[in-house]
Amino acid sequence: MEVVYDLTAECERFLSDVGGSDGLLNVWVPHATAGLAVLETGAGSDDDLLTALRALLPKDGRWRHRHGSPGHGRDHVLPAxxxxxxxxxxxxxxxxxxxxxxxxLVDTNVDNPVRRIRLSFLAG
Known part of the structure; x- marks a missing residue:
């Protein structure tokens, strides 16, 4: 299922666990078909983003990358x-x-429902 999943609570929990005070939180998704965004959720912006991505990256047969479900090649363009x-x-x-x-997390890949997120904190 295409999804915009709010990671904010997980990020807050991580910062609490590492005792981060001032610095930088880096969030990384180690997958070739997902990305990260900072945006408003719950008021329609998350659905609007998925709608815009469907328009920019149609799930059809134009993609050279052809393994997986039809149109899956577009998911590999998403991180760009x-x-x-x-x-x-x-x-x-x-x-x-x-x-x-x-x-x-922004994920349009219906072929892989499992995602991992890597969080790191740089104090400074």
């Missing part, structure tokens, strides 16, 4: 548009996100 990493400033142990911002 939605980067596989994001870095968020951390101040006083809290991500310095805007009021409506969330850290989200």
């Amino acid at each position: 548009l939605v980067a596989p990493s994001v870095t968020v400033p951390v101040l006083g142990g809290q991500m310095a996100l805007g009021t409506w911002q969330s850290v989200c």
Whole structure:
């Protein structure tokens, strides 16, 4: 299933566990068919992003990368548009996100429902 999955709570838990104060949180998705975005969720922006990606990257037979479900080649282009990493400033142990911002996994690959996210904290 195509998804925009909010990772903000997992990121906050990680920062709490590592005792991060001030620094940078790096979020990385080690998959060739997923990306990360900072955006508003729950008010339609997450669905709008998936709609825009469907328009930019149609799930049809135009793709040279052909293994998997029909149109799967477009999933391999996704990380060029939605980067596989994001870095968020951390101040006083809290991500310095805007009021409506969330850290989200963006995944259009219906062939692989299992994703891993790598979190790291650079104090500074």
